[in-house]
Amino acid sequence: MKKAVTMQDIxxxxxxxxxxxxxxxxxxxxxxxxxxxxVLSTHTMFKGVTxxxxxxxxxxxxxxxxxxxxxxxxxxTGYLGSFEQLxxxxxxxxxxxxxxxxxxxxxxxxNGKLYTGFTMEFAQAMTRLCGKADIICPNMTExxxxxxxxxxxxxxxxxxRDVLKKLTVLGCRKAVLTGVSFEEGQVGAYAxxxxxDTYFCYFTEEEKEHFHGTGDxxxxxxxxxxxxxxxxxxxxxxxxxxxxxxxxxxIQEEGHNLYGVNFEQAIPYLxxxxxx
Ligand code: PXL
Numbered sequence: 001m002k003k004a005v006t007m008q009d010i011x012x013x014x015x016x017x018x019x020x021x022x023x024x025x026x027x028x029x030x031x032x033x034x035x036x037x038x039v040l041s042t043h044t045m046f047k048g049v050t051x052x053x054x055x056x057x058x059x060x061x062x063x064x065x066x067x068x069x070x071x072x073x074x075x076x077t078g079y080l081g082s083f084e085q086l087x088x089x090x091x092x093x094x095x096x097x098x099x100x101x102x103x104x105x106x107x108x109x110x111n112g113k114l115y116t117g118f119t120m121e122f123a124q125a126m127t128r129l130c131g132k133a134d135i136i137c138p139n140m141t142e143x144x145x146x147x148x149x150x151x152x153x154x155x156x157x158x159x160x161r162d163v164l165k166k167l168t169v170l171g172c173r174k175a176v177l178t179g180v181s182f183e184e185g186q187v188g189a190y191a192x193x194x195x196x197d198t199y200f201c202y203f204t205e206e207e208k209e210h211f212h213g214t215g216d217x218x219x220x221x222x223x224x225x226x227x228x229x230x231x232x233x234x235x236x237x238x239x240x241x242x243x244x245x246x247x248x249x250x251i252q253e254e255g256h257n258l259y260g261v262n263f264e265q266a267i268p269y270l271x272x273x274x275x276x
Pocket of ligand 1: 009011016017040042043044045079107115212213214215216
Protein backbone atom coordinates (compact mmCIF):
# COMPACT_ATOMS: atom_id res chain seq x y z
CA MET A 1 0.00 0.00 0.00
CA LYS A 2 1.29 3.44 -0.92
CA LYS A 3 1.77 5.95 1.87
CA ALA A 4 1.75 9.73 2.03
CA VAL A 5 2.12 12.30 4.76
CA THR A 6 0.44 15.68 4.70
CA MET A 7 1.19 18.62 6.98
CA GLN A 8 -1.51 21.28 7.40
CA ASP A 9 -4.07 22.59 9.88
CA ILE A 10 -7.33 20.99 10.92
CA UNK A 11 -10.21 23.44 10.53
CA UNK A 12 -13.01 21.68 12.40
CA UNK A 13 -15.73 23.12 10.15
CA UNK A 14 -15.01 24.45 6.68
CA UNK A 15 -14.03 21.51 4.46
CA UNK A 16 -10.47 22.52 3.76
CA UNK A 17 -6.93 21.44 4.68
CA UNK A 18 -6.83 18.14 6.62
CA UNK A 19 -10.58 17.54 6.60
CA UNK A 20 -10.40 17.22 2.81
CA UNK A 21 -6.83 15.97 2.27
CA UNK A 22 -7.28 12.95 4.53
CA UNK A 23 -10.60 11.67 3.13
CA UNK A 24 -9.67 12.38 -0.50
CA UNK A 25 -6.30 10.62 -0.35
CA UNK A 26 -7.72 7.77 1.75
CA UNK A 27 -10.51 7.28 -0.79
CA UNK A 28 -7.83 7.04 -3.47
CA UNK A 29 -6.45 4.05 -1.58
CA UNK A 30 -3.45 5.76 -0.01
CA UNK A 31 -2.48 5.33 3.61
CA UNK A 32 -2.33 8.95 4.71
CA UNK A 33 -0.39 10.09 7.76
CA UNK A 34 -0.95 13.60 9.07
CA UNK A 35 0.96 16.32 10.85
CA UNK A 36 -1.72 18.68 12.18
CA UNK A 37 -0.20 22.13 12.58
CA UNK A 38 -3.08 23.80 14.42
CA VAL A 39 -6.71 23.27 15.38
CA LEU A 40 -9.14 25.98 14.30
CA SER A 41 -12.88 26.08 14.96
CA THR A 42 -13.43 26.89 11.27
CA HIS A 43 -11.34 28.11 8.35
CA THR A 44 -10.39 31.77 8.54
CA MET A 45 -13.17 33.05 6.30
CA PHE A 46 -15.49 32.91 9.31
CA LYS A 47 -15.39 35.56 12.04
CA GLY A 48 -14.46 34.70 15.64
CA VAL A 49 -12.29 31.70 14.74
CA THR A 50 -10.60 29.87 17.63
CA UNK A 51 -7.01 28.79 17.09
CA UNK A 52 -4.75 26.41 18.95
CA UNK A 53 -1.20 26.13 17.68
CA UNK A 54 0.39 22.66 17.58
CA UNK A 55 3.88 23.65 16.43
CA UNK A 56 5.46 22.27 19.63
CA UNK A 57 4.25 18.77 18.68
CA UNK A 58 5.71 18.70 15.18
CA UNK A 59 9.38 17.98 15.89
CA UNK A 60 8.59 15.32 18.56
CA UNK A 61 6.20 13.62 16.07
CA UNK A 62 8.92 13.51 13.40
CA UNK A 63 11.56 12.34 15.90
CA UNK A 64 9.31 9.44 16.86
CA UNK A 65 8.67 8.58 13.21
CA UNK A 66 12.43 8.54 12.57
CA UNK A 67 12.95 6.08 15.41
CA UNK A 68 10.22 3.91 13.88
CA UNK A 69 11.84 4.13 10.44
CA UNK A 70 8.67 5.26 8.67
CA UNK A 71 8.86 5.95 4.95
CA UNK A 72 6.42 7.76 2.65
CA UNK A 73 5.84 7.88 -1.10
CA UNK A 74 4.77 11.53 -0.96
CA UNK A 75 5.16 14.47 1.36
CA UNK A 76 2.63 17.24 0.85
CA THR A 77 2.39 20.51 2.78
CA GLY A 78 -0.64 22.79 2.75
CA TYR A 79 -1.70 25.73 4.93
CA LEU A 80 1.12 26.59 7.34
CA GLY A 81 0.64 29.36 9.85
CA SER A 82 4.06 30.58 11.00
CA PHE A 83 7.73 30.93 10.16
CA GLU A 84 8.47 28.17 12.65
CA GLN A 85 6.10 25.82 10.82
CA LEU A 86 7.88 26.58 7.55
CA UNK A 87 11.12 25.49 9.25
CA UNK A 88 9.41 22.30 10.46
CA UNK A 89 8.22 21.61 6.90
CA UNK A 90 11.80 21.90 5.67
CA UNK A 91 12.85 19.35 8.29
CA UNK A 92 10.00 17.09 7.14
CA UNK A 93 11.33 17.32 3.58
CA UNK A 94 14.91 16.69 4.73
CA UNK A 95 14.08 13.69 6.90
CA UNK A 96 11.20 12.08 4.99
CA UNK A 97 11.54 13.54 1.50
CA UNK A 98 14.11 11.14 0.05
CA UNK A 99 12.87 9.01 -2.85
CA UNK A 100 9.41 10.51 -2.73
CA UNK A 101 7.47 13.30 -4.36
CA UNK A 102 7.46 16.56 -2.41
CA UNK A 103 4.49 18.85 -3.01
CA UNK A 104 4.07 22.36 -1.61
CA UNK A 105 0.72 24.08 -1.88
CA UNK A 106 1.63 27.57 -0.66
CA UNK A 107 -1.82 28.30 0.81
CA UNK A 108 -1.89 31.93 1.88
CA UNK A 109 -3.93 34.03 -0.52
CA UNK A 110 -6.72 34.23 -3.09
CA ASN A 111 -8.57 36.84 -5.14
CA GLY A 112 -5.65 39.27 -4.96
CA LYS A 113 -5.41 39.24 -1.16
CA LEU A 114 -3.49 37.44 1.58
CA TYR A 115 -5.65 35.37 3.96
CA THR A 116 -6.12 36.77 7.48
CA GLY A 117 -2.91 36.59 9.49
CA PHE A 118 -0.46 36.37 6.56
CA THR A 119 2.17 38.96 5.66
CA MET A 120 4.52 39.73 2.78
CA GLU A 121 7.38 38.50 5.01
CA PHE A 122 5.64 35.13 5.34
CA ALA A 123 5.16 34.95 1.56
CA GLN A 124 8.86 35.68 1.18
CA ALA A 125 9.75 32.88 3.63
CA MET A 126 7.40 30.50 1.79
CA THR A 127 9.57 30.88 -1.33
CA ARG A 128 12.32 28.94 0.46
CA LEU A 129 10.07 25.95 1.11
CA CYS A 130 8.86 26.14 -2.50
CA GLY A 131 12.48 25.85 -3.57
CA LYS A 132 12.75 22.50 -1.79
CA ALA A 133 9.67 21.00 -3.48
CA ASP A 134 9.37 18.88 -6.60
CA ILE A 135 6.01 20.47 -7.40
CA ILE A 136 4.37 23.67 -6.20
CA CYS A 137 0.74 24.50 -6.97
CA PRO A 138 -0.11 28.13 -6.15
CA ASN A 139 -3.09 30.01 -7.49
CA MET A 140 -2.46 33.24 -9.41
CA THR A 141 -2.66 35.35 -6.24
CA GLU A 142 -0.20 33.18 -4.33
CA UNK A 143 2.16 33.25 -7.31
CA UNK A 144 2.11 37.05 -7.30
CA UNK A 145 2.96 37.13 -3.58
CA UNK A 146 5.70 34.51 -4.01
CA UNK A 147 7.26 36.56 -6.80
CA UNK A 148 6.46 39.91 -5.17
CA UNK A 149 4.78 41.17 -8.33
CA UNK A 150 1.41 42.95 -8.52
CA UNK A 151 -1.65 40.71 -8.84
CA UNK A 152 -3.33 40.90 -12.23
CA UNK A 153 -6.96 39.99 -12.66
CA UNK A 154 -6.60 39.79 -16.43
CA UNK A 155 -3.58 38.21 -18.08
CA UNK A 156 -2.62 36.33 -21.21
CA UNK A 157 -0.80 33.08 -21.90
CA UNK A 158 2.57 34.77 -22.29
CA UNK A 159 2.22 36.31 -18.82
CA UNK A 160 1.30 32.93 -17.27
CA ARG A 161 4.28 31.24 -18.91
CA ASP A 162 6.58 33.94 -17.60
CA VAL A 163 5.17 33.60 -14.05
CA LEU A 164 5.64 29.82 -14.21
CA LYS A 165 9.28 30.11 -15.30
CA LYS A 166 9.96 32.58 -12.49
CA LEU A 167 8.31 30.24 -9.98
CA THR A 168 10.62 27.38 -10.95
CA VAL A 169 13.60 29.70 -10.48
CA LEU A 170 12.72 29.39 -6.76
CA GLY A 171 14.14 25.86 -7.10
CA CYS A 172 11.19 23.50 -7.61
CA ARG A 173 11.15 21.15 -10.60
CA LYS A 174 7.61 21.90 -11.67
CA ALA A 175 5.20 24.73 -10.96
CA VAL A 176 1.51 24.48 -11.69
CA LEU A 177 -0.83 27.45 -11.49
CA THR A 178 -4.40 26.62 -10.52
CA GLY A 179 -7.53 28.62 -11.26
CA VAL A 180 -6.10 29.96 -14.52
CA SER A 181 -8.65 31.46 -16.87
CA PHE A 182 -8.11 33.15 -20.23
CA GLU A 183 -11.75 33.24 -21.27
CA GLU A 184 -15.02 33.39 -19.43
CA GLY A 185 -16.49 29.99 -18.71
CA GLN A 186 -13.17 28.13 -18.84
CA VAL A 187 -10.81 27.49 -15.92
CA GLY A 188 -7.89 25.17 -15.37
CA ALA A 189 -4.27 24.57 -14.57
CA TYR A 190 -1.12 25.68 -16.39
CA ALA A 191 2.19 23.98 -15.61
CA UNK A 192 5.87 24.30 -16.41
CA UNK A 193 8.50 21.58 -16.13
CA UNK A 194 11.91 23.20 -15.66
CA UNK A 195 13.91 20.06 -16.45
CA UNK A 196 12.28 19.44 -19.82
CA ASP A 197 11.48 23.10 -20.52
CA THR A 198 7.91 22.13 -21.39
CA TYR A 199 4.51 23.59 -20.64
CA PHE A 200 1.24 21.80 -20.10
CA CYS A 201 -2.27 23.09 -19.59
CA TYR A 202 -5.73 21.70 -19.07
CA PHE A 203 -9.05 23.51 -18.88
CA THR A 204 -12.59 22.56 -17.96
CA GLU A 205 -15.89 24.33 -18.03
CA GLU A 206 -16.04 26.85 -15.18
CA GLU A 207 -18.87 26.28 -12.70
CA LYS A 208 -20.98 29.27 -11.73
CA GLU A 209 -19.86 29.57 -8.09
CA HIS A 210 -16.53 29.68 -6.29
CA PHE A 211 -15.73 27.99 -3.00
CA HIS A 212 -13.12 27.80 -0.34
CA GLY A 213 -11.08 24.63 0.00
CA THR A 214 -11.06 23.75 -3.69
CA GLY A 215 -7.30 24.43 -3.89
CA ASP A 216 -6.79 21.91 -1.09
CA UNK A 217 -8.91 19.34 -2.93
CA UNK A 218 -6.94 20.04 -6.10
CA UNK A 219 -3.57 19.51 -4.40
CA UNK A 220 -4.74 16.41 -2.49
CA UNK A 221 -5.99 14.87 -5.73
CA UNK A 222 -2.76 15.70 -7.55
CA UNK A 223 -0.80 14.06 -4.73
CA UNK A 224 -3.04 10.98 -4.65
CA UNK A 225 -2.97 10.53 -8.41
CA UNK A 226 0.83 10.84 -8.58
CA UNK A 227 1.31 8.36 -5.74
CA UNK A 228 -0.98 5.97 -7.61
CA UNK A 229 1.30 6.14 -10.63
CA UNK A 230 -0.49 8.65 -12.87
CA UNK A 231 1.70 10.95 -14.95
CA UNK A 232 1.97 14.57 -13.84
CA UNK A 233 -0.22 15.69 -16.75
CA UNK A 234 -2.89 13.09 -16.07
CA UNK A 235 -2.81 13.90 -12.34
CA UNK A 236 -3.42 17.60 -13.16
CA UNK A 237 -6.33 16.67 -15.42
CA UNK A 238 -7.93 14.45 -12.79
CA UNK A 239 -7.50 17.18 -10.14
CA UNK A 240 -9.19 19.78 -12.39
CA UNK A 241 -12.03 17.43 -13.29
CA UNK A 242 -12.66 16.36 -9.70
CA UNK A 243 -12.76 19.96 -8.41
CA UNK A 244 -15.20 20.87 -11.19
CA UNK A 245 -17.37 17.89 -10.30
CA UNK A 246 -17.26 18.79 -6.56
CA UNK A 247 -18.56 22.27 -7.33
CA UNK A 248 -21.15 20.89 -9.74
CA UNK A 249 -22.51 18.45 -7.15
CA UNK A 250 -22.53 21.20 -4.49
CA ILE A 251 -24.51 23.77 -6.41
CA GLN A 252 -27.15 21.27 -7.48
CA GLU A 253 -28.31 21.07 -3.87
CA GLU A 254 -30.79 23.73 -2.84
CA GLY A 255 -29.57 25.71 0.19
CA HIS A 256 -26.09 24.23 -0.17
CA ASN A 257 -23.08 25.12 1.97
CA LEU A 258 -21.32 28.30 1.05
CA TYR A 259 -18.13 27.56 2.98
CA GLY A 260 -16.99 24.38 1.24
CA VAL A 261 -17.84 21.92 -1.52
CA ASN A 262 -19.57 18.56 -1.48
CA PHE A 263 -16.43 16.62 -2.26
CA GLU A 264 -17.80 13.62 -0.39
CA GLN A 265 -20.58 12.75 -2.82
CA ALA A 266 -18.25 13.35 -5.76
CA ILE A 267 -15.81 10.66 -4.55
CA PRO A 268 -17.36 7.97 -6.83
CA TYR A 269 -16.59 10.29 -9.77
CA LEU A 270 -12.98 10.65 -8.57
CA UNK A 271 -12.52 6.89 -8.34
CA UNK A 272 -14.13 6.40 -11.76
CA UNK A 273 -11.75 9.03 -13.16
CA UNK A 274 -8.82 7.25 -11.52
CA UNK A 275 -9.98 3.92 -13.00
CA UNK A 276 -10.19 2.50 -9.48
O1 PXL B 1 -8.00 26.27 2.09
C1 PXL B 1 -6.92 26.89 2.65
C2 PXL B 1 -7.08 27.11 4.11
C3 PXL B 1 -6.62 26.16 5.00
N1 PXL B 1 -6.70 26.33 6.33
C4 PXL B 1 -7.24 27.44 6.86
C5 PXL B 1 -7.73 28.43 6.05
C6 PXL B 1 -7.65 28.28 4.64
C7 PXL B 1 -8.14 29.32 3.78
O2 PXL B 1 -8.64 30.32 4.18
O3 PXL B 1 -8.29 29.53 6.58
C8 PXL B 1 -7.29 27.62 8.34
